[in-house]
Amino acid sequence: MSEAAMERRLHYLNVSYGVKSWLFTTDHKRIAWLYLLSITFFFFIGGLAATLLRLELLTPQGDLVQAETYNKLFTMHGVMMVFFFLIPSIPAVLGNFLIPMMIGARDLAFPRLNLLSWYLYMSGGLLTIGAAVAGGVDTGWTFYTPYSSIYSNSHVVLTVCGIFINGFSSILTGLNFIVTVHKMRAPGMTWFRLPLFVWSHYATSIIFILGTPVVAIALALVALERIFRLGIFDPALGGDPILFQHLFWFYSHPAVYIMILPGMGVVSEVIACFSRKRIFGYSFVAFASLGIAVLGFLVWGHHMFVSGQSIYAGMIFSLLSMLVAIPSAIKVFNWTATLYKGSISLDAPMLYALGFIGLFTIGGLTGIFLATLAIDIHVHDTYFIVAHFHYIMVGGAVMAYLGGIHFWWPKMTGRLYPEGWARLAAVTIFLGFNLTFFPQFVLGYLGMPRRYHAYPPEFQVLNVMSTAGASILALGYLLPLIYLIWSLRYGRVAGMNPWRATGLEWQTPSPPPTDNFEKTPIVTREPYDYARAEPQSEYAPGEVEHV
Amino acid sequence: MSKSHPRLLHHFDDPEQQLEASQSGMWLFLVTEIMFFGGMFIGYTVYREAYFEVFAHASNHLSVWLGGINTAVLICSSLSMAMAVHSAHQGQRRKIVFYLLLTMVLGTAFLGIKFTEYYHKYGENLIPGLDFAFKEGNAGQAAIFYSFYFGMTGLHALHMIIGLGLLSFLAVQAARGRFSPLYSTPVEMTGLYWHFVDIVWIFLFPLLYLVGRH
Numbered sequence: 001m002s003e004a005a006m007e008r009r010l011h012y013l014n015v016s017y018g019v020k021s022w023l024f025t026t027d028h029k030r031i032a033w034l035y036l037l038s039i040t041f042f043f044f045i046g047g048l049a050a051t052l053l054r055l056e057l058l059t060p061q062g063d064l065v066q067a068e069t070y071n072k073l074f075t076m077h078g079v080m081m082v083f084f085f086l087i088p089s090i091p092a093v094l095g096n097f098l099i100p101m102m103i104g105a106r107d108l109a110f111p112r113l114n115l116l117s118w119y120l121y122m123s124g125g126l127l128t129i130g131a132a133v134a135g136g137v138d139t140g141w142t143f144y145t146p147y148s149s150i151y152s153n154s155h156v157v158l159t160v161c162g163i164f165i166n167g168f169s170s171i172l173t174g175l176n177f178i179v180t181v182h183k184m185r186a187p188g189m190t191w192f193r194l195p196l197f198v199w200s201h202y203a204t205s206i207i208f209i210l211g212t213p214v215v216a217i218a219l220a221l222v223a224l225e226r227i228f229r230l231g232i233f234d235p236a237l238g239g240d241p242i243l244f245q246h247l248f249w250f251y252s253h254p255a256v257y258i259m260i261l262p263g264m265g266v267v268s269e270v271i272a273c274f275s276r277k278r279i280f281g282y283s284f285v286a287f288a289s290l291g292i293a294v295l296g297f298l299v300w301g302h303h304m305f306v307s308g309q310s311i312y313a314g315m316i317f318s319l320l321s322m323l324v325a326i327p328s329a330i331k332v333f334n335w336t337a338t339l340y341k342g343s344i345s346l347d348a349p350m351l352y353a354l355g356f357i358g359l360f361t362i363g364g365l366t367g368i369f370l371a372t373l374a375i376d377i378h379v380h381d382t383y384f385i386v387a388h389f390h391y392i393m394v395g396g397a398v399m400a401y402l403g404g405i406h407f408w409w410p411k412m413t414g415r416l417y418p419e420g421w422a423r424l425a426a427v428t429i430f431l432g433f434n435l436t437f438f439p440q441f442v443l444g445y446l447g448m449p450r451r452y453h454a455y456p457p458e459f460q461v462l463n464v465m466s467t468a469g470a471s472i473l474a475l476g477y478l479l480p481l482i483y484l485i486w487s488l489r490y491g492r493v494a495g496m497n498p499w500r501a502t503g504l505e506w507q508t509p510s511p512p513p514t515d516n517f518e519k520t521p522i523v524t525r526e527p528y529d530y531a532r533a534e535p536q537s538e539y540a541p542g543e544v545e546h547v
Numbered sequence: 548m549s550k551s552h553p554r555l556l557h558h559f560d561d562p563e564q565q566l567e568a569s570q571s572g573m574w575l576f577l578v579t580e581i582m583f584f585g586g587m588f589i590g591y592t593v594y595r596e597a598y599f600e601v602f603a604h605a606s607n608h609l610s611v612w613l614g615g616i617n618t619a620v621l622i623c624s625s626l627s628m629a630m631a632v633h634s635a636h637q638g639q640r641r642k643i644v645f646y647l648l649l650t651m652v653l654g655t656a657f658l659g660i661k662f663t664e665y666y667h668k669y670g671e672n673l674i675p676g677l678d679f680a681f682k683e684g685n686a687g688q689a690a691i692f693y694s695f696y697f698g699m700t701g702l703h704a705l706h707m708i709i710g711l712g713l714l715s716f717l718a719v720q721a722a723r724g725r726f727s728p729l730y731s732t733p734v735e736m737t738g739l740y741w742h743f744v745d746i747v748w749i750f751l752f753p754l755l756y757l758v759g760r761h
Contacts, residue, residue: 107558109568175575183568184558213579217586221698229676230694232590237687243593247586515557 026111032097046080062454070453071138078141090262101505104186124166131158145233149225174208188523200265203293215251249300263400274350275342288327321371348422352403359395384444410494429476435469601684603759605692624653635731
């Protein structure tokens with residue numbers, strides 16, 4: 001398609017102009033953009049806090065910030081990254097944009113609710129930033145009682161309110177996705193023709209709607225205890241602070257799977273496309289998503305091995321935690337099997353996906369160390385934990401998020417990003433990430449505890465490595481910010497399907513029209529039919545086909 | 548029903564699909580509400596198990612009569628809500644308005660009685676954090692009971708207030724003739740919500756009021 005022809009065609013971006021047409025839009029694709037911009041904003045706020053943390057840790061003495069400030073900084077980093085970046089990242093941006101398109105629908109089931117979710121998200125985010133500006137919170141992102149409910153003198157209530165409101169954004173997004181997948185599928189789009197991206201978001205949504213309300217009530221109880229002096233967790237009355245940990249982790253452990261499952265969905269799409277192969281063991285990968293979601297609800301106690309939970313509970317939680325490795329491993333093996341004898345091309349999304357597999361595997365395997373009671377007691381609350389969950393959350397979720405953004409960028413904008421720069425950024429991020437976090441495994445194993453602003457001098461070399469890695473990582477994150485904005489104007493025009501991918505979202509122009517498809521597609525084949533998709537001209541929607 | 552249904556939103560194929568989406572969305576929302584209240588119920592269960600004696604004594608300070616009357620009031624309000632939904636299906640405009648208003652009157656009565664009870668507790672120094680005093684056992688454990696009492700019934704009352712807001716909005720819409728046999732989804736959805744809030748009370752009443760009386 002020539003550039004001039006593209007200018008004339010009406011699509012979701014040029015159908016109306018002006019701030020109001022964006023702030024009051026109910027188009028899922030535009031709401032995805034609202035999320036993309038706000039999530040990027042919160043990511044850089046959380047990143048700023050991380051930068052200060054790493055600078056402080058450059059030297060063993062606490063010389064850059066005071067201990068109290070350091071506590072506020074790591075709380076800020078955790079709260080921003082977990083609640084306002086990682087949890088909404090892939091679902092609210094890519095899920096919002098793609099789920100209706102992948103199932104052949106014109107929008108999510110509840111478009112106005114979708115917009116409300118964004119407003120809730122923004123209110124919660126701004127409230128939390130307001131709390132930080134007013135003086136910050138020093139409890140850590142976990143808000144453990146009784147410190148948070150009685151002793152802390154920082155802005156706990158305001159921050160907790162922000163997270164509470166944001167929780168409803170997650171709940172409504174999950175609800176919207178589930179109803180959409182059940183009720184809005186195009187004719188012929190059976191459950192086993194759903195792309196794995198949709199399956200993983202379905203599993204994520206289950207966690208959203210079952211887990212989020214529980215953390216909401218737990219945080220509400222902390223706020224009530226601070227405001228009205230109710231005594232739910234107060235040990236002075238006979239209350240049990242560990243009850244809070246139970247309620248908190250009942251959500252916050254599944255929340256880890258909220259962060260990783262959508263990433264697994266992205267990786268399934270990307271691996272299949274850039275290996276030009278049907279995904280190996282489709283139904284295993286699909287059910288592994290549900291398996292992870294279900295098992296995820298049964299493992300929260302592994303956060304409390306040393307909190308005073310009974311040893312028998314600890315043993316059972318240990319065993320259950322190891323079971324999560326099974327569906328996770330099924331996914332990793334099936335992706336690897338998909339690569340086998342595929343015609344692999346190493347475009348930027350594929351680099352991110354391969355990075356995801358490697359880093360997620362390291363993060364997952366160290367998770368098994370931590371699920372083992374005896375080892376956990378040794379490394380509990382050390383940098384080993386910090387490294388472990390950053391391998392999952394940054395090495396896994398953020399890599400997948402960036403891979404997904406690159407993969408679907410042509411669909412969202414109609415433009416291609418500059419491939420060379422994108423590959424450079426992917427490699428930079430991979431190297432920077434490993435240099436930042438691998439030394440932390442060693443630090444933790446040697447006994448450096450997390451959440452202190454000063455440390456014994458013998459840990460300095462590894463800490464300097466980590467800080468050096470963090471600066472490379474920061475550079476890696478700035479690169480896409482620059483070239484993706486650049487590509488909006490100067491990128492090559494992408495066309496309908498630049499990757500020759502098979503998903504329904506690629507069978508409509510880029511950027512798509514407001515209603516996504518000119519007419520409702522009729523689905524006649526499995527999602528990863530790459531054998532048929534070559535060459536592209538043979539693949540026309542609506543063709544009858546038997547597998 | 549035809550495709551030219553006046554309330555059909557652009558992204559649905561037909562009114563049935565739209566209605567089914569609303570229904571399943573509402574049921575899922577109620578699932579999240581169960582989980583939301585569930586956090587408090589599980590906390591309550593833990594402490595009731597640990598401090599049963601004190602909980603039983605503390606529970607005796609609640610008025611079974613007022614609680615019982617409130618239970619009856621709430622069940623009646625659920626009946627009139629069901630009648631409102633029925634009238635909406637039938638398209639009987641005046642009846643919808645009547646039953647919605649009746650539901651609101653009953654809901655308000657419930658809240659009135661509830662706040663009377665709160666006021667009594669204030670007089671008896673049974674509000675945690677406000678000169679709490681309890682003589683018949685460990686005062687700290689009794690404070691935990693009353694924290695749950697106010698937390699759970701307060702959260703329930705908040706849901707009632709939100710429900711009353713929804714009902715008054717519906718009553719205005721119904722008076723303007725917005726609902727017909729073809730389209731009564733908002734009445735139906737609010738009905739589900741109202742019944743849910745009712746059921747929560749059905750669990751709260753025995754758990755809080757009847758601890759020492761089983």
